[in-house]
Amino acid sequence: MTDATLLATADTPDAIANLRDLMRIVIVGHVDHGKSTLVGRLFHDTGSLPDGRYEAIKAQSDKRGVTFEWAFLMDALQAERDQGITIDTSQIWFKTEERDYTIIDAPGHKEFLKNMITGAAQSDAALLIIDAHEGVQEQSKRHGYLLHLMGIRQIAVAVNKMDLAGYDQKKFDAIETEYRAYLKSIGVTPTFIIPVSAREGDNIVTPSKAMSWYKGPTVVKALDSFVSGTPTTESPLRLPVQDVYKFDQRRIIAGRIDSGRIAVGDQIIFSPSNKSARVKTIEYWSTIPGAKQPTESEAGYSVGITLDEQIFVERGEIASHIDTAPVETDVFRARIFWLGHEPMTVGKAYKLKLGTLEAQVTVQSIERIIDTSDLSSTGIQQVERNQVAEIVLRARRMLALDSFVDYPATGRFVLVEKFDIAGGGIISMEGYADQRDAITARGTNITRAAHTITNEARAFRNGHKGGVLWFTGLSGAGKSTLAMALEKRLFDKGFNVYVLDGDNVRHGLNANLSFSPEDRAENIRRVGEVAALFERAGTLAITAFISPYRSDRDRAREAAGDGFHEIYVKADVATCESRDPKGLYAKARSGEIKDFTGISAPYEAPESPHLVIDTATTSLDDCLDELVRYVEAKFKV
Amino acid sequence: MDRLDQLESQSIYIFREAFNRIENIAMLWSLGKDSNVMIWLARKAFLGHVPFPVMHVDTERKFPEMYEFRDRYADEWGLNFIRELCPPLESTDDTLPPAARSAARKTEGLKLAIKKHGFNALFAGIRRDEEATRAKERVFSPRGLAGQWDFKDQPPEFWDQYKTDFPPGTHIRVHPLLHWTEIDIWLYTQREQIPTIPLYFSKDGLRYRSLGDKDITNPVKSLASNIPEIIEELRTTKVSERSGRAMDHESEDAFERLRADGYL
Structure with a gap:
């Protein structure tokens, strides 16, 4: 039986020492723009066709009574060959002098978007094909848009069928100008735009004699100039926890490093549980002769680590270094493509899968549907299959994630409806705050002291219970006006009452805060805590803050407990803008104020407020009467 | 990170996803070069362990060298090894050409073994570059109740998000080597000194x-x-x-x- 163990010889031949680089290219294009012919030509001219393959394709073509059909090289399924249409993505391998290639064929037909996405997502770069005769089609733009959305940044464009266009430079120039302008409008700079004829072999592998006016590279040279996708070791660490293993005495946290580096001894934090420990070991199993246990690792590797203390960590958390931790939030903005059979509508719940994390999310709003051909948007409130849209998603719990532009791997997600992946999207935190600071308790060794006076005793002496009347609404909706008038009415009726007003608080308690999303969240957190103290002291606190985010108001509700009453001071943007008591809307419109709620930043209306006061349709006195009745009913003892 | 490191890391990720998301999973071991690499990758993923059964669906028509190899390494690698036999040729579709009919025996054997052990999923060592219909496969590939593959309507699969939610009764094939090529298998076998x-x-x-x-x-x-x-x-x-x-x-x-x- 010694033969069976025939181990490799010790000497390392060149073949093994020189591991060839592998590059994955997705080929996309409108149906009939010549994708398959180009792939066939690429294979034929680089001598990459396996023996007998040319003959097999010829036989399959003859059998169907068609002239030689290169598409059969990739279209493996009987149904694809019979219908002459690519249904699913496929892959095929060829090599140039530079390196090895995996060519991924992505179906161009709109109906098979899910298969196109599946193919494109596996690639490092893309080759997009446009028919010189038909010019830039809606699908050409759509594909460009989707490739960019998927995060593919290296794109070459082949303008095909130049033979049918008489190898005319003017025709090529017109297409180049049009398509470049479109790509520029979505933030893409194409690396190359190449005039080709796949049928005749012009500019595929060999430079075209018929188009000597073109001075750029051939398709193969263009592909060779792309760089293969290397993981980002220079970014901060992101290690999503995939599993925790206890096969033996070791407790191993398993996961793949999405970005950055990790080393034994590093202090790391797990988000969103915010537990922290030091890396004790990086585990390994290897049969490579001379392999040693690693003391560090980096982006791209699947690792297993142990920690210096036993903390409870579970799948879905993200490990990072402490000062470069991911965002923590329960709400975020996303740009999505929808693959579901049922349209996406506001209020619908889906399962979010982000890295290894799974969480229930609800569609809070659909901001706009994007027409990928002219980038216009419509106000339609549902996303149909194969559409692209901008939406806001809300989770029931805190999530750890990143903006896609900063960290692609932890900034993208899929949505699952019933059993199926029904869409994918990339995250933008624009206008939303990182809530990490707001939920992080820094102090330790804190024990609550017990009061000897009960809430009931305070209420008995004051004649009313303590509480928080939390006014929320747009700037100019009338919060401050109502609050001050209500304070006077209640005071006159014998209530201990005090108004916490936005501008007033920012002169003192919150003088050190700016208007960034994070500082606005902190502003509200402090006001929520102060209002809760008033409540516990037996006083009625009225707060008058825009407080546009549900997450912030939820935290205030949690601080105050049962005595918290959310009052929605309602007036639409147009009404508020016409009042504009502080001239803020004018400044926001002119761009002088950024992130202005209702204009350039979101306002998340309460889902189930205790009371709605509509100041657009009700007079101030009537509003006040309603509020006083409400307070007397809820707080008097 | 070289090409083999990248391939290895991706396979480990797939193994760990499947092991976490799917109850009752086993690995198919055909004894060939690919499935030996697959066992190696599982041991990498689970730090020396293979935490699920490894099953050989036996046609009893393999080469003697293959049986010798199996008997030796099932033991030496400490595998939780299962051997299941294929039914006679008569139980297969008689409209298939002769060799394909012989291969169909294995499909039958596989279905019986899956039923007997109640496996919800199997790791299989197929690769996209082997054959054109395999090139269209998904990493997590759902099968119908009778084991059939609906290649005209496969689930989307991107950003390493695999289909992990299934109605009851679905069987799943998981393909940790799908992105490898024949030459990669040999390069890795050489680097890792895997018996052959x-x-x-x-x-x-x-x-x-x-x-x-x-x-x-x-x-x-x-x-x-x-x-x-x-x-x-x-x-x-x-x-x-x-x-x-x-x-x-x-x-x-x-x-x-x-x-x-x-x-x-």
Whole structure:
């Protein structure tokens, strides 16, 4: 039986020492723009066709009574060959002098978007094909848009069928100008735009004699100039926890490093549980002769680590270094493509899968549907299959994630409806705050002291219970006006009452805060805590803050407990803008104020407020009467 | 990070996803070069362990060298090993060409074994570059109740998000080697010093590139007698890997039909 163990010889031949680089290219294009012919030509001219393959394709073509059909090289399924249409993505391998290639064929037909996405997502770069005769089609733009959305940044464009266009430079120039302008409008700079004829072999592998006016590279040279996708070791660490293993005495946290580096001894934090420990070991199993246990690792590797203390960590958390931790939030903005059979509508719940994390999310709003051909948007409130849209998603719990532009791997997600992946999207935190600071308790060794006076005793002496009347609404909706008038009415009726007003608080308690999303969240957190103290002291606190985010108001509700009453001071943007008591809307419109709620930043209306006061349709006195009745009913003892 | 490191890391990720998301999973071991690499990758993923059963669905028509190899390494690698037999040829579709019909026996054996053990999923060591319908496979590939593959409507699969939610009764094939090529398998076997069945090495000018039942598997002309020579050969060859597997070539869609019915 010694033969069976025939181990490799010790000497390392060149073949093994020189591991060839592998590059994955997705080929996309409108149906009939010549994708398959180009792939066939690429294979034929680089001598990459396996023996007998040319003959097999010829036989399959003859059998169907068609002239030689290169598409059969990739279209493996009987149904694809019979219908002459690519249904699913496929892959095929060829090599140039530079390196090895995996060519991924992505179906161009709109109906098979899910298969196109599946193919494109596996690639490092893309080759997009446009028919010189038909010019830039809606699908050409759509594909460009989707490739960019998927995060593919290296794109070459082949303008095909130049033979049918008489190898005319003017025709090529017109297409180049049009398509470049479109790509520029979505933030893409194409690396190359190449005039080709796949049928005749012009500019595929060999430079075209018929188009000597073109001075750029051939398709193969263009592909060779792309760089293969290397993981980002220079970014901060992101290690999503995939599993925790206890096969033996070791407790191993398993996961793949999405970005950055990790080393034994590093202090790391797990988000969103915010537990922290030091890396004790990086585990390994290897049969490579001379392999040693690693003391560090980096982006791209699947690792297993142990920690210096036993903390409870579970799948879905993200490990990072402490000062470069991911965002923590329960709400975020996303740009999505929808693959579901049922349209996406506001209020619908889906399962979010982000890295290894799974969480229930609800569609809070659909901001706009994007027409990928002219980038216009419509106000339609549902996303149909194969559409692209901008939406806001809300989770029931805190999530750890990143903006896609900063960290692609932890900034993208899929949505699952019933059993199926029904869409994918990339995250933008624009206008939303990182809530990490707001939920992080820094102090330790804190024990609550017990009061000897009960809430009931305070209420008995004051004649009313303590509480928080939390006014929320747009700037100019009338919060401050109502609050001050209500304070006077209640005071006159014998209530201990005090108004916490936005501008007033920012002169003192919150003088050190700016208007960034994070500082606005902190502003509200402090006001929520102060209002809760008033409540516990037996006083009625009225707060008058825009407080546009549900997450912030939820935290205030949690601080105050049962005595918290959310009052929605309602007036639409147009009404508020016409009042504009502080001239803020004018400044926001002119761009002088950024992130202005209702204009350039979101306002998340309460889902189930205790009371709605509509100041657009009700007079101030009537509003006040309603509020006083409400307070007397809820707080008097 | 070189090419083999990248391939390895991706396979480990797939193993760990499947092991976490799916209860009752097992690995298919065909004894060939690919499934030996697959066992290696599982041991990498689970730090020396293979935490699920490893099953050989036996046609009883393999080469003696393959059985020797199996019996030795099932024990030496500490595998939780299961052997299941295939039913007689009469139980298969008689409209299939002869070699394909023989291969269909394995599909039947597989279905019976899955039922007997109640496996919800199986790891299988197929690769996209082996054959054109395999090139269209997903990493997590759902099968119907009777094991059939609906290749016209496969789930989307991107950003390493696999389909992990299934209605009851779905069977899943998980393919940790899908993105590997034949040459990668040999490069990795060399680097990791993985034991190999000697039938792959040239003897009297012939060697096997792919191993199956001895009556429907033919050797190819080759002088490659060790792994470095095999790698050199593969760098230049234009002969396809499965050219020696009779069932692939009997009719245009023979293999597609086999796969649609649940063949690997």
